[in-house]
Amino acid sequence: MTTALTWQDAVITAAAPETTRVRRLTLAVGWSRPFRAGQHVDVRLTAPDGYQAQRSYSIASSPTVLPTIDLLIERLDDGEVSGFFSDVAEPGDAIELRGPIGGSFVWDPEMGGPLLLVGGGSGVVPLLGMLRHRAEAAPGVPALLLYSARTAEEVIAREELTRRDAEEPGFRLMLTLTRSLDGRRIDAARIAEALAALGTPAHTFVCGANPFVSAVSDLLVEAGLPARTIRTERFGG
Numbered sequence: 709m710t711t712a713l714t715w716q717d718a719v720i721t722a723a724a725p726e727t728t729r730v731r732r733l734t735l736a737v738g739w740s741r742p743f744r745a746g747q748h749v750d751v752r753l754t755a756p757d758g759y760q761a762q763r764s765y766s767i768a769s770s771p772t773v774l775p776t777i778d779l780l781i782e783r784l785d786d787g788e789v790s791g792f793f794s795d796v797a798e799p800g801d802a803i804e805l806r807g808p809i810g811g812s813f814v815w816d817p818e819m820g821g822p823l824l825l826v827g828g829g830s831g832v833v834p835l836l837g838m839l840r841h842r843a844e845a846a847p848g849v850p851a852l853l854l855y856s857a858r859t860a861e862e863v864i865a866r867e868e869l870t871r872r873d874a875e876e877p878g879f880r881l882m883l884t885l886t887r888s889l890d891g892r893r894i895d896a897a898r899i900a901e902a903l904a905a906l907g908t909p910a911h912t913f914v915c916g917a918n919p920f921v922s923a924v925s926d927l928l929v930e931a932g933l934p935a936r937t938i939r940t941e942r943f944g945g
């Protein structure tokens with residue numbers, strides 16, 4: 709019997725640029741276990757000499773689209789595994805994968821909201837999975853995505869998020885661009901703005917690189933949110 713910890717082959721069925729730095733890969737996975745929005749998979753690459761590299765990637769797609777999943781992988785300078793997925797991997801390739809993994813950084817429709825999602829860079833990926841699932845399964849749950857990206861061109865799923873903001877009454881997108889002309893970071897004022905627009909969140913999810921998650925978590929606690937309602941996922945860096 710295979711479990712979430714069994715390595716299995718997954719086949720890349722599609723690959724396309726998502727932004728200048730991020731590539732979207734669709735994979736046909738060898739399992740049909742339902743997953744929870746926010747979970748991730750582990751991938752393992754093996755070189756001809758036996759050297760192995762293993763990394764985690766969040767699932768961007770909604771659980772309802774199994775048996776395929778979408779990953780959104782940002783190319784990092786000198787990145788061993790992200791470099792492979794950005795430049796080398798192509799549709800038809802099989803890669804080793806295991807999952808779904810993660811029991812804390814997850815949102816199920818029964819958990820309800822309001823839902824505050826705060827993402828930095830590729831940290832938006834598991835939050836996208838949550839938003840996609842919310843739109844299908846619990847569109848009445850109020851949700852706000854506070855998303856920090858470097859530039860407008862680097863906003864992942866920009867068209868989709870802008871459309872959801874316009875069309876979904878319960879969803880609000882707040883973008884913060886750090887390297888635009890009037891660039892700013894997520895600060896206490898931005899958090900206050902988000903909380904004023906959403907109301908007090910029942911659940912808050914924060915995801916991104918280590919410094920981003922630490923800074924935002926501190927701001928949220930300083931803004932009065934109980935720490936037990938805040939869940940974090942750190943991508944490294």
Ligand SMILES: Cc1cc2nc3c(=O)[nH]c(=O)nc-3n(C[C@H](O)[C@H](O)[C@H](O)COP(=O)(O)OP(=O)(O)OC[C@H]3O[C@@H](n4cnc5c(N)ncnc54)[C@H](O)[C@@H]3O)c2cc1C
Nearest residue numbers: 763764765766781782787788789790830833917943944945
């Ligand atoms: C649970 C989880 C989910 C993740 N989901 C995603 C995802 O959906 N999309 C995605 O693109 N990545 C995701 N990551 C990050 C991913 O696992 C890898 O760490 C990332 O792709 C870098 O691997 P690499 O082999 O390319 O870089 P490495 O060769 O390991 O590192 C190259 C350089 O980049 C630095 N670095 C490593 N990680 C980061 C980072 N996150 N930010 C800034 N600098 C970094 C290293 O210190 C090093 O200097 C996730 C991580 C975790 C733990």
